[in-house]
Amino acid sequence: MDASYDRLLALLLESRQRQCFPSExxxxxxxxxxxxxxxxxxxxxxxxxxxxxxxxxxxxxxxxxxxxxxxxxxxxxxxxxxxxxxxxxxxxxxxxxxxxxxxxxxxxxxxxxxxxxxxxxxxxxxxxxxxxxxxxxxxxxxxxxxxxxxxxxxxxxxGVDIHPGATIGRRFAIDHGTGVVIGETTVIGERVKLYQGVTLGALVVQKSLANSKRHPTLEDDVVVYANATILGGDTVVGRGSIIAGNAWLTQSVPPQSVVTRRTEVRQRGSDSDLGELEFHI
Known part of the structure; x- marks a missing residue:
């Protein structure tokens, strides 16, 4: 027991002397x-x-x-x-x-x-x-x-995880919030709305890509409903697009697109046909 105690003390002393971190x-x-x-x-x-x-x-x-x-x-x-x-x-x-x-x-x-x-x-x-x-x-x-x-x-x-390096425009809205993840190199335009559980993440996680754009771009006026996942540094969600709840997106979509939960992409029409995309609490 004494030998283990002494070994622990020696280990911690060496660690603290090497880098005395300001705990406060x-x-x-x-x-x-x-x-x-x-x-x-x-x-x-x-x-x-x-x-x-x-x-x-x-x-x-x-x-x-x-x-x-x-x-x-x-x-x-x-x-x-x-x-x-x-x-x-x-x-x-x-x-x-x-x-x-x-x-x-x-x-x-x-x-x-x-x-x-x-x-x-x-x-x-x-x-x-x-x-x-x-x-x-x-x-x-x-x-x-x-x-x-x-x-x-x-x-x-x-429960909202936003990396401080992300770029986020004005009039940004997160509803409910829990489970939202926004990665370091994400770019978000003006008047974007996210709902709970949305992930804006990296498609490939490798340390060698640390200085690359790994996370998606959301242009102005995009709405992303609950639990949708958008991945990849080359993925651009065009202006005015709507991403349905539970959608999984790894490729760019043009402006005014509607992406369903089955990841089908169509052009946006009237708001009257968007009911299946919404998930409000």
Whole structure:
């Protein structure tokens, strides 16, 4: 028993000396994104003071927290640009505007939604999108590790898994949310709607393809119903297309297409013949 104990101690000591990882980053990441969302939306704020000085103080606190997180990771990522926290703050107006449009799109798409405040406060799809947009900004600015921690926190909270590297346009709506997967190189246009269980994934999973486009492109005004799977970096879903629930798609379809659950492709006509494609709860 003593020999096993000593062997364990030696193994862990060697591991920690080789890479002393800042353990608090795992708990600090969720607190940071809560702080950002509380700044942007009173729905998420622990306390609310409606004065310019209070808002200025909260903005400064967000930037200071991001500087602190950057410091925690400095040893592991010494080449990170020091200007990232300040640049992130300058992007917050655009993040806020995009999220307001996302909330409006979700409200307009869901007959069960009574108002936009309800969407912001209670819809897991909006919460996941909100965290994604924060994480995507940091990812694009080159902040290491934190973006993945943020989107994995959203994944745990909502069941929606969006890689921070994905590119997603304005007025994006996810209804219900549970089981949605959006891969790293996915490109999503404007006014796209996804329902629960949708996968936008890679057709082939190989480490050698890490720097290639592995995930599909959805052009503007595409609707993808529940549990549909769309795979492949060369797969493009044309503008205005509708993908039925449970469809499996690995090839491109032209604009205004209708893809049935049997993966039959036809041109879109009137909305009156789309009943079999929809799966609402």
């Amino acid at each position: 980053i795992a708990t600090a990441a969720p607190e940071f994104v809560k702080q950002v969302l509380g700044l942007l939306f009173p729905h998420f704020a622990d306390r609310l003071e409606c004065t310019a000085s209070a808002i200025r103080r909260d903005v400064i606190a967000v930037e200071a927290n991001l500087v602190r997180l950057q410091g925690l990771l400095k040893t592991l990522y010494p080449d990170t640009e020091e200007s990232i926290p300040q640049r992130f703050i300058t992007e917050l107006p655009d993040i806020y505007a995009a999220l307001r449009q996302d909330a409006d799109a979700i409200f307009e798409a869901d007959p069960a939604a009574r108002n936009v405040d309800e969407v912001i406060l209670t819809y897991p799809g909006f919460y996941a999108i909100a965290i994604f947009r924060v994480a995507h900004s940091l990812h694009r600015l080159g902040f290491p590790l934190l973006p993945r921690l943020l989107t994995e926190f959203a994944h745990q909270r909502t």
